Amino acid sequence: MMREAKKSFDKENRVYENWSDFEWQLIRGIDAGYSLSDLNSDLEELQYNFAEFLNDIVSVDILKEINYYASEAKSASAMTLFKDFLGDLSKEDLARISFAKQGKDYEDQNGINHYTLFNWTFLNFNYTMIFDNFINLNKSIYDTRPHMSAHTNLTFHPDPNNFRVKKYVKESGFPIDSKVFFSSYLVSSINHPHGLKEIPSSMLFGFSNVNQLSKKFKDSEVKNFLKPYWFQGTTKYQRLLNNADLFIIFGMSLGATDSWWWYNVTQQLLKNQSKELIVYYYYEPGGQIDCKKIVLEKLIKCLTCEQVQRLYELTNNIVREQILEIEDKKRSIIEALKAKVFVVPFNDSTELKICKF
Structure with a gap:
């Protein structure tokens, strides 16, 4: 099963199709009864094949071009993200988001x-x-201390599109014809929970919990394929999620194989009144779709999947009535999340503040 995925990264033949499907191929292989030892060996080899594939794609020229758009172009895209990201929200959502x-x-x-x-x-x-x-704050776009009399290093625009300029003028005393800004502090850091191609053995492929398998397994039996086990979600990232005020998801599909993240983010939203989530949702132009409804359904699906797993861990027996009880709660959870989740629909023709390529 995994050997089929490895063929997709055959460098000599330049076959790069279906590169994102091998996690589901792994699940199907386990469900079909393939040897866990063989699957693990195949997965280890796949890590190096995939790293080779990525090295082929991500050339120095690509990184140079990215750096140009992020810093040397007039748009100074990286700083636009930090200063103006609220400008991606609609007028209605900007008025609602706390x-x-x-x-x-x-x-x-x-x-x-x-x-x-x-x-x-x-x-x-x-x-x-x-x-x-x-996102690198290099010297061409960023100064850690641009002012002699203050340590602030960011000019933040709470209303980049001037939707609510009169309200801000009344509260802050800014002139009516000026764009409101706050002299603020900026720090940033970046982590790779699922590993890096430069360290092929660090790249994690697998699924979130054993409930995503059709057959019953103990965590210990399939731990080599459990991503939260290896990125140490609770130990490394739970406190980070606990301390966050705003979550932003960009460029991810909210897939079930990463449901640990979506479950924990959703739990933060439900348990903390002030926490909110912005999701950038890509859609194909030409169709009429309810992007927010789709996002909420994806979050609920991941939430339900993780809750069922927790029931299994507690009782070692998933009772049908308990699952149905979870299903009954979906409607009330969706209503609670509607006020906390803000969706930014976009496609290739959309000009975004958060990522101006």
Whole structure:
């Protein structure tokens, strides 16, 4: 089963199709009764084949071009992300999102104002350094201390499209014809929970929990394929999620094989009144679709999958009534999430603040 996936990365034949499907091939292989030992050996070989494939694709020229768009182009895309990302929200969503609300003064922790610290932590699930190059705060676009009299290093725009300029003028005293900004602090860091191509053995492929298999297995039996086991989700990332005020998902499919992340983000939203989520959802142009409905259904699917797994861990017996109880809660959970989740639909023709390529 996994050997079929390995063939997709045959360098000599340049066959690169279906590269994202091998996690489901792995699940199908386990369900079909393939030897776990053989599958693990195939997966280890696949890590190196995939790293070779990525090295072929992500050339120095690609990284140079990314760096140009991020720093040397007039748009200064990386800084646009940090300064103007709220400009991707619709007028209605900007009015609703609590993250954009202005505090009474710079000491008010319930809103943004001058001297607010924006501490970005990026979790890059890509195995390459492409996004790292894009988001890198290099000397051509960023100064850690641009002012002699203050340590602030970011001009943040809470309303980049001037949707609510009158409200901000009233609260802050800015002139009516000026774009509102806050003199703020910026720090950022980036992590690769699923590994890097430069370290092929660190690249994680697999699934989130044993409930995604049709046959019953103990965690210990398939732990080589359990991604949360190896990226140590609870130990390394739970505190990070606990401390976040705003989650932003960009460039990910909200797939079931990564449901550990979506479950924990959704739990944060449901348990904490002030936490919110922005999801960038790519759609093909020409069709009329309800992007927010699709996103909410994906989150609920991952939430349900992880909850069923937790029931199995607690009772060692998934009772039908308990599963049905979870299903009954879906409607109320969706209603609760509607107020906390903001969806930015986009396609290739959309100009985004967060990623201006």
